[in-house]
Amino acid sequence: MMKATANKPKRRRCKICREWFHYQDFRTWWCCPEHGARFALQKREADREKKRKDEAQQERRSIKIRKLAVQPLSYFHKQAQTAFNEFIRTRDAGQPCISCDRNTGAKMNAGHYRTVGASKETRYDERNCHLQCEHCNSYLSGNIGEYKPRLIAKIGQAAFDRLMEPHELKKWTREELQELAKHYRQKTRELIKQREAAA
Ligand SMILES: [Zn+2]
Ligand SMILES: [Zn+2]
Structure with missing residues (x-):
């Protein structure tokens, strides 16, 4: 023992x-x-x-x-759109404007090809949103005529055609929009992390 x-x-x-x-x-x-x-x-x-x-x-x-x-549903859309646009700006960082092909170093926006006002269905479609200069985005209302050929060159004709098809208008809930915002904040963070690791 x-x-x-x-x-x-x-x-x-x-x-x-x-x-x-x-x-x-x-x-x-x-x-x-x-x-x-x-x-x-x-x-x-x-x-x-x-x-x-x-x-x-x-x-x-x-x-x-x-x-x-x-809060009205629009509040949650605003949150989600902000997170989505931030992701687009991060994804395309350093690239020239999708419409005028210039990179002035000035403030760049996330510019929708099919506008949010005219096509709510594609407001969170990554194919539909690219880095755009302030001039084209705000003063030329997206400079759509110049946007189109460069968008097709960037994403391909097939993706462009699918983007232009009619889409179902999703009925978003507050929770889904909160999730979407979270999803894009996460995606942005991961992208930044990946780039830092590769640098
Ligand atoms: Zn004591
Ligand atoms: Zn531009």
Whole structure:
């Protein structure tokens, strides 16, 4: 039989005064009854503090949920479109404008070929959105005449034809749009990470 170490007196430091003491019960963290009482008091205070923090966090969460619940669907579309456009700008970073083929170094936009207003069905279609200069995007309303040949050259005639087909108009829910925004934020992050690793 093994002479177990069970009989050997165990010691640890008191949680209050940090002095070493011997203990029988593993739940004892104090050297004397007085420090035991203080330890209990401290623990109760810590538990209360934790409860307060948890409740405050829970409250903040439910406020956030209530705020989101009263937002119109357009709010969620805006969030999703922002994330999608950011992905497009990241994907095409460094490339010239899809319409005028210039790379002025100025602010570049994510420009839809089939506009969001005219074709809601293709607003989140990656084939439909490419890096475009501010001039073409804002002042030339997308410079569509110049956009078309370069878009076909970029994605191919077959993909272009599929893009131009009629698409079903999806009925988005808030949750789906939140998911979509999350998906594109994730995609952007991964793309940046890949490039950093390759550099
Ligand atoms: Zn003590
Ligand atoms: Zn341009």
